[in-house]
Amino acid sequence: MxxxxxxxxxxxxxxxxxxxxxxxxxxxxxxxxxxxxxxxxxxxxxxxxxxxxxxPGALFGALLFSLFGDVILLFASGNESYFLMGLVAFLIGHLFYIALNLRGKPKFRFDVEAIIFMLPILIFSGTMLSKIAEQSPTMTVPVSLYSTILCALFYTGL
Incomplete structure (x- = not known):
């Protein structure tokens, strides 16, 4: 209740x-x-x-690092270091979510339907990364890592 x-x-x-x-x-x-x-x-x-x-403890870990990311990004306006710290906090939170999604699942599964479902996300992600690489080359590696983790999170959630 x-x-x-x-x-x-x-x-x-x-x-x-x-x-x-x-x-x-x-x-x-x-x-x-x-x-x-x-x-x-x-x-x-x-x-x-x-x-x-x-x-699951991983859920509290995910929520805690999401909180850290939210708070850090509140003060990130125009500050690349704060933006990166917020990005890292959310990235760690997403790793906790991936761990939650993988609980009780086989170690690896090659699911053709899931991969087909992922194609638009991968295309969008690749397009955004190419634009970021052009506009802000120093952000390419951190944003690429973050994008990869988000794609993994999406895939493990299927």
Whole structure:
């Protein structure tokens, strides 16, 4: 029952955050954005408790590093170092999500349907990377690594 309240709180906080971003109310963004991941963790904890299961530690790791990424990127405007730190935090969070997706799955599966499903994502990713390489060569390697992890996350989620 408590998970329902956490879910409502998450939705309300998400709406407030979207409103704050859309209306450029920076103070409200600084409050609402960092609350999203802890509230989502609270929802996961209480929902798992209601279901009588444990929350995988990797989920809390993913949410924690997503929180770090959100907070760091709040202060990244015009600062490439902060942007890269935020990127690394999200990358680590995505690695936790990949670990969650791989739990209980065979070590490797070659799934033709999944690869076909991935083609538009790979094409989009390649196109974006080529544009980034032209406009900001120093960002090519970090963004390529991040893009590869996102593609792996998507693939493991299929």
């Amino acid at each position: 408590k998970s329902k309240y956490w879910l409502v709180l998450f939705i309300v906080c998400g709406i407030v955050e979207i409103f704050a971003e859309a209306t450029n109310i920076r103070a409200l963004v600084l409050i609402s954005k960092p609350l999203l991941m802890p509230i989502l963790a609270g929802f996961a904890f209480f929902k798992a408790r209601e279901m009588g299961v444990a929350v």
